Amino acid sequence: MRIQNLFDAPTRRADVETLIAEHFPKGHSTPSLFPVASEFAPLLQTANSKNVYFIEEDGMIIATLSWKAFDVSSKEGTLRVAALGLVLTHPEHRGKGFSTALMKHAETIALDEGCSLMFLWSDLIDHYLHRGYLLIGGELNISIDANVAPAPASNSAKLKNFDVESALKLYQSMKLGPRRSKWIYNYFLSLPSVYALQTEKAYLLAGKARDLNNVIHELVGDPSDYSFLVASLLAQIATQDSKLQINLQVPTAHPHANEIQKLWGVTQQGPWVFAKILNYAQIMSFLSHSLKPYGLKIDSQQGKWRLIKGSSLQNSAVLFESGDAGHMLQIFWSPWPIQQLEGLPENVKSALSAWQVPSIYFWGMDSV
Numbered sequence: 001m002r003i004q005n006l007f008d009a010p011t012r013r014a015d016v017e018t019l020i021a022e023h024f025p026k027g028h029s030t031p032s033l034f035p036v037a038s039e040f041a042p043l044l045q046t047a048n049s050k051n052v053y054f055i056e057e058d059g060m061i062i063a064t065l066s067w068k069a070f071d072v073s074s075k076e077g078t079l080r081v082a083a084l085g086l087v088l089t090h091p092e093h094r095g096k097g098f099s100t101a102l103m104k105h106a107e108t109i110a111l112d113e114g115c116s117l118m119f120l121w122s123d124l125i126d127h128y129l130h131r132g133y134l135l136i137g138g139e140l141n142i143s144i145d146a147n148v149a150p151a152p153a154s155n156s157a158k159l160k161n162f163d164v165e166s167a168l169k170l171y172q173s174m175k176l177g178p179r180r181s182k183w184i185y186n187y188f189l190s191l192p193s194v195y196a197l198q199t200e201k202a203y204l205l206a207g208k209a210r211d212l213n214n215v216i217h218e219l220v221g222d223p224s225d226y227s228f229l230v231a232s233l234l235a236q237i238a239t240q241d242s243k244l245q246i247n248l249q250v251p252t253a254h255p256h257a258n259e260i261q262k263l264w265g266v267t268q269q270g271p272w273v274f275a276k277i278l279n280y281a282q283i284m285s286f287l288s289h290s291l292k293p294y295g296l297k298i299d300s301q302q303g304k305w306r307l308i309k310g311s312s313l314q315n316s317a318v319l320f321e322s323g324d325a326g327h328m329l330q331i332f333w334s335p336w337p338i339q340q341l342e343g344l345p346e347n348v349k350s351a352l353s354a355w356q357v358p359s360i361y362f363w364g365m366d367s368v
């Protein structure tokens, strides 16, 4: 089986994009306004051609996959991670190992190029768990109809500095393609939820919504911060096409999930987030440096990940020990407080909640 890429075979781009347009799932019950390929601009852009792989049989492209490297930074260092996307095999050629072969190829090259971790969003839990991926998070999906978008009256005081008009103008001017860079996301995600939305925050929120068929992704914070904005966006959309709706996606462990549900109705499980560790040593080193200022240490022995409090092994306490690296990744890569994370044992939650562990937000990536 020969794996090619679009850098070496640029004339096959149109065929790869056609396969994607015709067979890649369109997401969660959202109206499809734009070609699916335009949602994934960072992966498909020419600069990333060498990471767009495909397999050809009898002159037809039958499977494809793309990935892209991102640098995740903390004050103490940088970790290079690879985001995987557009994993697709033509329906008539499934079950023959094409996708698995493409994934292995991507993992090998990403590791070679210094990536420590491969991650992706998908609904296919078993498929990725069988291939060595860890489930490290998920998103909830909420569809809000343009005609039923309540904006709580109590928001008026909080939002006095919020410039809805400018936000809507920005929203209107959005065309295609993710607009936000990693640092902007990180900034967005780290804003304290108690602050009223400023225009910039609105821009961050609206920017991606427009790109991705009216899906607002990775929503964080207190609903009273953004409910007015969501209602305004919906009102704006309704004036253009009353059939349209907005989909909100919030990480499953969102501390205000119940409140969101009360405000906007039933949530459905959205995509899950997976990660595969490609280079333990690099991740350990990055985490160790990032944790040092907090008096915390990470240690991995015989496949067990341990989070240790104290400056030396003699003079320390184990805060968390797990054979499942997925829990460790959740701790460091989630924007939520430790006690909100999924699947952590209670004693671990209470031990960790007393500590301020710096989060390295992997929700801070551009859309892939």
Ligand SMILES: CC(C)(COP(=O)(O)OP(=O)(O)OC[C@H]1O[C@@H](n2cnc3c(N)ncnc32)[C@H](O)[C@@H]1OP(=O)(O)O)[C@@H](O)C(=O)NCCC(=O)NCCS
Residues within 6 Å of the ligand: 023, 024, 025, 063, 085, 086, 087, 088, 089, 090, 093, 094, 095, 096, 097, 098, 099, 100, 101, 120, 121, 122, 123, 124, 126, 127, 128, 130
């Ligand atoms: C997921 C997908 C890429 C797998 O491609 P593939 O080339 O069939 O993958 P492989 O042959 O390497 O692996 C086949 C897997 O599908 C299952 N399978 C077998 N025959 C199948 C068939 N005819 N159709 C679908 N899946 C089949 C196998 O059981 C195996 O899963 P498991 O090992 O977890 O049990 C493909 O089903 C697809 O394109 N789905 C739609 C796009 C999508 O959802 N992509 C993921 C979003 S990131």
